[in-house]
Amino acid sequence: MVRLHLPYDEGDLDRLEVGEEVLIDGVLHVGRDQVHRRLCDMIARGEEPPFDFTGHGIYYMGPSPAPQGHVIGAAGPTTSARMDPYSPTLVAHGLRLMVGKGPRSREVVDACRIHHGAYLYAYGGCGALYSSLIRSVRTVAFPELGPEALLELHVVDFPAICMIDSRGRVYGSK
Amino acid sequence: MTLQQRIEEALCSAVRTLPAQCEALIRKTCDEERSTAGHSVLSAIVRNIDMASSSTLPLCQDCGMFLCFVEVGRDSRADVGRLEDIIIDACRRAAHRAYYRSSVVAEPVYDRVNTGDNLPPVIHWEVVDGDCIRISFLLKGFGSENCSSVRMIRPTDGEEGVVGAVLDMVRAAGGKPCPPMFLGVGIGGTMDKAAVLSKKALLREAASRHPDERYARLEERLLDEVNRLGIGPGGLGGDHTCLSVCIETYPTHIAGLPVALSVNCWAERKAVIEVIGGEVW
Incomplete structure (x- = not known):
């Protein structure tokens, strides 16, 4: 079990080993399908993204509404494979840490190896569990996307497992 | 309780608690799983089930699209038009009351604008023997x-x-x-x-x-x-x-x-x- 504090320092991701359990603390950004498309469009047009990618990670998630007394509703990971067409571009531009569920494409593995990125698995379907580990939520951009908006979370003891490490090693493959 | 209230209550509960048989299968599986990572996943799932059932949080942020099957007994003399209104209204109220995520877009290819209330449901109608009406839902993630x-x-x-x-x-x-x-x-x-x-x-x-x-x-x-x-x-x-x-x-x-x-x-x-x-x- 290793701890990863976000924003991470140079070299932190290189210390994550495939198969290792990771506990994340700190600032974690959130974006899924539409955010990925928009971020890549912005990069293609040469515009500044809405947050500095340096030291940050992106969690593939779209929360349910917060019930009274909670800062956020259920907040588990969504299927990462839908982000595969966009992730290599974002990793190459510095958004090197990804958190979601399910397998990734060859291109994402290559991007992790080339740019020293990492992909972590969060427990699929565990929306209530992850909700309890989120201390605050702020909308960074695209509020019109509703549950798909770009968010910034403050998380504590957020559990994950390293699926692709910065050497391009993939969990479960020989 | 009116039928609309009964449906609403069932949908408020379904988003936070699993059917007993499904939950029992998961707990049994968690005890039996031999892979370390697999066991970690199942333990997290069991913790999640316990947390959702004792709070107002849904089990999963993807509360699904309402998928509804209505079996109408041919002898029930049901007013199916009114029944459909009741079902849709119950879905709307439950989605609001039980903090469902609004996961439905009004049009699939071009605008993809969120309908904001997790509606419409997908409803399948079937005529069956007898005089009962059976309304079944899957919250389909x-x-x-x-x-x-x-x-x-x-x-x-x-x-x-x-x-x-x-x-x-x-x-x-x-x-x-x-x-x-x-x-x-x-x-x-x-x-x-x-x-x-x-x-x-x-x-x-x-x-x-x-x-x-x-x-x-x-x-x-x-x-x-x-x-x-x-x-x-x-x-x-x-x-x-x-x-x-x-x-x-x-x-x-x-x-x-x-x-x-x-x-x-x-x-x-x-x-x-x-x-x-x-x-x-």
Whole structure:
């Protein structure tokens, strides 16, 4: 079990080993399908993204509404494979840490190896569990996307497992 | 309680608690899983189930699209127009009250603007014998639904063809649908009928057996062969990829053998409301 504090320092991701359990603390950004498309469009047009990618990670998630007394509703990971067409571009531009569920494409593995990125698995379907580990939520951009908006979370003891490490090693493959 | 209130209550509960049989299967699986990572996934799932049932949080942020099956007894003299209004209204109220995520967009290709209330539901109507009305719901999450699919195999392909098609579709799904999964298999009819049957199969009690012994054996064979794929909990490898396979069938054409697979994640959220004949609602 290793701890990863976000924003991470140079070299932190290189210390994550495939198969290792990771506990994340700190600032974690959130974006899924539409955010990925928009971020890549912005990069293609040469515009500044809405947050500095340096030291940050992106969690593939779209929360349910917060019930009274909670800062956020259920907040588990969504299927990462839908982000595969966009992730290599974002990793190459510095958004090197990804958190979601399910397998990734060859291109994402290559991007992790080339740019020293990492992909972590969060427990699929565990929306209530992850909700309890989120201390605050702020909308960074695209509020019109509703549950798909770009968010910034403050998380504590957020559990994950390293699926692709910065050497391009993939969990479960020989 | 009015019928609308009964449906609303059932939907408020379904988004936070699993049917007893599904939950029991998950807990048993957690005790038995031998892979370390698989066991971690199942332990997290069990903790999540406990947290959701004792709070106002849904089990999963993807509260699903309302998928509703209404079986109307031919002797019930039901006002189906009014019944549809009641069902839609109950869905709207439950989505608001139980903090469902609004996961539905009004138009699929171009605008994809969120409807804001998780409506409309998908409703299938069927006329059955008797005087009862049975309203069943699946809260159908799309991480798993994206792995559902139909294959039109050859009429001569038989059991081996069915098994091959199902394994192929499950292999393609891999860890994407949040395994351990529940599988509904629809065989026969037309392409669309097989798809609907595969959803009706998910509505059956998990791990219940088909009344025809041959299909009951096929359910057991599929469960065994899917688990041998080793995809495991969360796709991290292990003994448990699937918790239940249910098959539903229908007559089909001499030239065809449609096989549909509906994949459901471990969070198999369901609700059933029955109206006894002559009841005023």
